[in-house]
Amino acid sequence: MCRRPLILISPSSQRRGVEFADDSLSLSGRYPRALIAAGGAPVVLPCEPVEELVAEWVRRCDGVMLTGGDDVEPRLYCDALAPALARTVQGVDRKRDALELLLVKEVFRQRKALLAICRGHQLLNVALGGTLIVDIPQQLPQALDHRRLDRKDKIVHEVTLTADSLLATVVGSRTLGVNSSHHQAVDRVAKPLRVTAVSPDGVIEAMELAPAAGVGPPFLLAVQFHPERLYERHAEHLALFRRFTRACAAKRK
Numbered sequence: 090m091c092r093r094p095l096i097l098i099s100p101s102s103q104r105r106g107v108e109f110a111d112d113s114l115s116l117s118g119r120y121p122r123a124l125i126a127a128g129g130a131p132v133v134l135p136c137e138p139v140e141e142l143v144a145e146w147v148r149r150c151d152g153v154m155l156t157g158g159d160d161v162e163p164r165l166y167c168d169a170l171a172p173a174l175a176r177t178v179q180g181v182d183r184k185r186d187a188l189e190l191l192l193v194k195e196v197f198r199q200r201k202a203l204l205a206i207c208r209g210h211q212l213l214n215v216a217l218g219g220t221l222i223v224d225i226p227q228q229l230p231q232a233l234d235h236r237r238l239d240r241k242d243k244i245v246h247e248v249t250l251t252a253d254s255l256l257a258t259v260v261g262s263r264t265l266g267v268n269s270s271h272h273q274a275v276d277r278v279a280k281p282l283r284v285t286a287v288s289p290d291g292v293i294e295a296m297e298l299a300p301a302a303g304v305g306p307p308f309l310l311a312v313q314f315h316p317e318r319l320y321e322r323h324a325e326h327l328a329l330f331r332r333f334t335r336a337c338a339a340k341r342k
Contacts, residue, residue: 093130094151094337099189099209101158102136102182112136119317120156120206126320127330129337138187147195152202152308152337155189155209157315160273162186166220177224177272190216202308202336204329207271210296210311217279225272225292232290235269242318245269248294254285255310256295259332260325267294267314274313281305286312308336 098120106113114136121131131154134146147153159180163170170178189209193216196203205213211221222228225235237245244266250257257263265286275293278284281302286295296311310333316326 091338093128094334095149096124096129096131096152096154096334096337097146097150097192098124098131098133098154099156099185099192100133100136101156102185116156117317120154123317123320123327123330124154124334126327127334129330129334134188136182136185136188138184138191140191143188143191144195144199147192147199147201150201152204152333153192153196154333155192155203155205155212157207157209157270158182158185159208161208161212161215161221163221163223165190166215167223170223174223174227177227186212193217196306200304200306202333203306203310204308204333205311206317207313207315210313211273211275213311214275214279214282214296217281219275219279219282220277222274222276222292225274229274229290229292232292233269233288235274235288235292236272237269241268241270241315243268244319244323246288248286248288248314250295251283251285254295255297255308255332256285256312256329259328261328262325265325266323267312268318269314271313282311307339308333 100114100116103115124131160178162181189212247264282296283299285297294313298305298309320327
């Protein structure tokens with residue numbers, strides 16, 4: 090029997106846990122369930138940004154998944170924010186930022202497969218030198234309503250996929266219906282990446298490695314939407330997780 094590929098998942102944290110009053114890990118069970126359904130063996134990491142530990146965790150795994158959550162620390166991608174924008178930033182967790190920045194560094198150094206979702210999509214761009222739109226309603230007032238928290242597990246709009254992209258190949262189409270629960274987005278795209286999906290208003294919905302990026306992870310896909318909330322009813326979103334786990338298994342072999 091073939092061993093399932095081992096996939097590390099980055100969690101959120103919460104300031105008061107169930108058992109004690111100290112900080113605790115927080116993660117929707119949909120992330121590991123999606124990986125299990127796709128043939129993976131998920132492991133949730135502790136939120137401990139210790140460089141030698143992160144390097145060891147990545148060495149032992151076959152792939153890494155960065156998950157959704159609150160906003161990335163703005164000082165990682167800009168010098169200062171106008172007060173009105175600063176007030177929109179929510180739930181910054183510098184410890185989590187530090188962990189995921191180390192994970193991205195090790196994924197590239199050790200060439201492991203990477204899937205980044207929502208906040209993970211944004212964090213990846215920041216880690217590689219890109220920037221973010223801090224608040225879509227303020228900075229892109231003509232944009233769609235991307236913060237559809239009332240329909241987290243429902244299709245709310247379509248995105249257009251680049252013809253030769255990994256994502257278009259996986260879903261077998263040039264369009265994909267997605268959910269949407271974010272108020273930030275990728276702005277300036279980091280040099281190693283290319284945009285491979287956009288919403289009708291031009292907001293970046295997916296990124297992959299650019300062809301000229303050179304040596305990098307054998308599989309890299311970052312999406313702004315939440316396929317872990319859709320995979321049970323939409324085969325194309327399950328296909329995304331299956332393609333990722335296959336890439337993880339291939340790396341192990």
